[in-house]
Amino acid sequence: MRKAERGHTIDVIFVLTVTCAFAASILTVLMLGVNIYGKIQETSNSEFNDRVCLSYITAKVHSNDRAGQIEAGTFEDLSALYMYQEFDGITYHTVLYAYEGWLMELFCEEGLLPPESGTPVLEIDSVHFENIKPNLLSVEYTDKDGNSGKAFVSLRSEGGDVT
Numbered sequence: 001m002r003k004a005e006r007g008h009t010i011d012v013i014f015v016l017t018v019t020c021a022f023a024a025s026i027l028t029v030l031m032l033g034v035n036i037y038g039k040i041q042e043t044s045n046s047e048f049n050d051r052v053c054l055s056y057i058t059a060k061v062h063s064n065d066r067a068g069q070i071e072a073g074t075f076e077d078l079s080a081l082y083m084y085q086e087f088d089g090i091t092y093h094t095v096l097y098a099y100e101g102w103l104m105e106l107f108c109e110e111g112l113l114p115p116e117s118g119t120p121v122l123e124i125d126s127v128h129f130e131n132i133k134p135n136l137l138s139v140e141y142t143d144k145d146g147n148s149g150k151a152f153v154s155l156r157s158e159g160g161d162v163t
Contacts, residue, residue, distance in 0.1 A: 046147060053103060053122050054151045057081070057096060057139050060105075064094065065157045072129035072137060075106075076115055081129040081137075098127040101144060 061070060064083035071082050080097040095106045097115065104118030127141040132152070140150040 046143070046145060053124060053127075053141055053143070054139065054149055056103075056121065057127075058151060058153050060094070060096065061137065061153050061155070065155055067157050070137070070155055072131045078115060079126075079128045081139075096127070096129075098124055098141070101125060103127060103141075 060083065061081070064070060064085065069084045073080055073082055075082075075095050075097050078097045078099060080095050083094040083096075085092050085094070091110060092107060093110055095104075095118070097104055097106075097118070099115045099118060101123060102120040103122045103124045104115065105121050106113060106115070106118035108117070123144050125142045125144050125146070127139070130138040130140075132138050135155045137153045137155060138150070139153060140148065142148045
């Protein structure tokens with residue numbers, strides 16, 4: 001009977017060892033999966049910010065593209081993009097600029113509001129706008145992770161209004 005008990009004990013130890021090895025392999029695979037998912041998510045967020053930042057600025061420029069109504073400048077020592085519009089004889093401007101880690105958008109009458117009054121759009125570190133030619137605008141930005149992007153936007157209405 002002792003041989004039977006010994007065999008039974010060995011069977012139990014073998015089953016427990018196999019079960020523990022199986023559990024350890026499952027945990028290892030899960031941990032690897034979590035790490036891979038985290039890296040994919042981080043890359044995806046970075047690429048999302050790259051695409052969205054430049055796409056957002058380009059779309060704003062194209063939607064406000066009228067002859068002489070878009071220019072790069074400064075907004076209280078910040079690089080800014082001005083898009084002018086006139087309503088009922090009053091000139092308003094939409095200003096895009098980077099302030100305290102955000103791409104900001106501000107719509108108001110000229111000179112009425114400070115930079116902190118803008119609406120945060122995207123997290124970025126800095127943005128720089130420059131008029132390369134009368135019909136070409138350069139947009140360069142740096143995100144919070146230090147990645148940068150650059151785009152050139154053609155102002156299609158330089159010769160007259162686009163309808």
